Amino acid sequence: MGSQGEGRELEAEGSGPLVWCAILGITCLLLVFMQKLLWLVVPALLALILYYLLFPLMNRLIFRGLSREGAAGSVMLGFLLFMSLAGLWVTPWVTQRFGNIKALVSRYMDGGLALLDRSLRALEGAWAPLANAHLADTVAQRLHSMDGHLTEYIEPVAMGIMAWAPSLLLAPFLAFFFLRDGQRFKHFIAEAVPNAIFERSLFLLNEVDRTLRAYFIGLMKLTVLDTVTLAAGLALISVPGALALGFICAVLAWIPYVGTVLGGLLVVLVATDYPGDPMMAYWAIALFGIARMLDDFVYMPITVGKSLQMHPLITVLMIFVGGAVAGITGLMLVLPLLGVVMVVGKTVGSVVTDPRLMARHRHARELCRVAASADLG
Template sequence: MIKPIELPFYAKIAFILVTFLAIGFIFCIGKDVITPVLMAFLFAVLLMPVFTFLNLKLKFPRHLAAIISVLIFALFIIGILVFISYQVTDIANDFPTIKKNANAFILDIQKFIRENFHISIGEQKKYIDNVAKDSVKNGNANIGSALISVTDLLLDCTIIPIYTFLFLLYKNHFILFFAKLINKENHAVLKDILSQIKVSINNYIVSLIFEMIVVSVLTSLGLWIVGVKYFILLGLITGILNLIPYIGILIAGIITIFASLTGTPETSVILSILIVNLIVQLIDNNILVPLIINSKVEINAMVSIIGIIIGGAVAGISGMFLAIPLLAILKIIFDRIESLEPWGYFMGNHVPKRFIWRIRKVKTEN
């Protein structure tokens, strides 16, 4: 029997750091391929109960069960997009009113700046014109980037359903592949890891959907009380964009303020919208996220924030969305491998109330 090699602590740390750097480098150079695969994996885990019901209960062939599962999910997404596009068309019809109210709102802001900061309206317009000229100079690059982004989005919308179908179809094949990678005595641990990953991802995605619904309802109710037109659409957009950490709610607030100009340019309405978004975010961050999200993935806030920032730097919005479930998967693996258990504890949110160092006294003989 081959004895395992015992390495000093500093060597283990060095190997861990090199491994993390290698994985990060692979993600950076292959994000266009890896990101759709990971998104499809999450959707496949979410659709697994539907696939299992169709395949085992209703006796559908595996191919047909996988196709129907993906189609159900695609129709759900398409239904939401159709509703949003229908409402956006109504907002587009009110564009002349939006333009008129926007000009009135900008004029009020310019008067406020002139009265409080003693900057004339002419100087403000001159500054805005200079900024506009700089934007025009960089317009070609921005248009090119936008076209590339749209192309990538269309490609992902095509390839992700295909990947999801393949994950569902070859589920047992992948499990057998992992089983062949490790020794038979560790198969029980592998089975536990895979089952916990399935439960964790399912709970996380279902919790996200529930959080999205609650945020949408609360925002719609608040906007209805304030008197904003299209409050249902704006509440739904806020709930969907809230899935994007940090920047999602900012984008939703800008869209809501822009849409509110279909009714009135009054500053009080815009302030009311900001207050509504602030209250909903306080409820979301202090009640919904701790009770619904954090309780499912069991990852502490510091690791979550660092993971989201790294995910955003590597793969943009998709990386920010994937950060939490990937961290949850890593924690499940770390918790069940003895040598990696300290890292799983570090990622967790179980903070002891008190820790006392217990140092054993050693008697020395003279």
């Protein structure tokens, strides 16, 4: 027994620099892999978000006496019905507003260029060195030479999105199976784990689940808060389509940095199209700035901020690494992916470096071997 007592006192080494290097390396590798399977990754991510949103509703139905299959089916049918009704309600507005997308893009681009020109000339008037450098003329000349190319770039991107959109129909299909079989899958994984590390491994699975749920639910809350704030602000300065614009900007903000810039650009372009007030675009820029500040310092910490429990330096560095490794996909996926790999890596590290757990596992295997060969002589 004395030796058993000594064996227990050997401590696990936990996650050292080697484990951390493995975590960062695996995250990058997964990002590269996911970029190749984007047609499946994006619907799977949307399905995961749907799963976390609809899971409490399904539990309520199970609690009322429905089977898991019935509850998952009912919840999914309800969701599809809701989306169809919302689609029917929104379609006339979309076709009316975005009927001629090419003309609309050109109009917004012209408005944006006019605003830039106006702003630069105002700056030249206020600051002589800029006037001497003929900044406004130089920028206008460069932009006019690019103008034709811009629409050439936008068209294939729009066509690509249209061609790629049908794969999104996979999302509700996948979400239904996540809802129906999610617990079964968890049990299936748990059954494959040896007794010695079962408790810690299940704790790990719960942590991964908790991390993902906190992140995606937080992201949804953040989207609602951003939409409401931007829509209220845009409505206050009388920008048309405030709610839709607020929602589009909030969704674009899912992509760190790039999405925010795109959202800001969109709001300013729409605001410049409004002929009544030339100051409208500046008001829109100021509003967007305030919304971003609110987002970064108030909304983010109370929604997704605490979910991943990551050091801010690692967060920022990994966003850049994600962008460099896998472009926009990397920017979008790097944080939740790092959160999951971090939990898995740290726990696996703590299990394999724990001599007592490993000894217990060997002991259990030996007991199993003896029991299996007991009647073989």
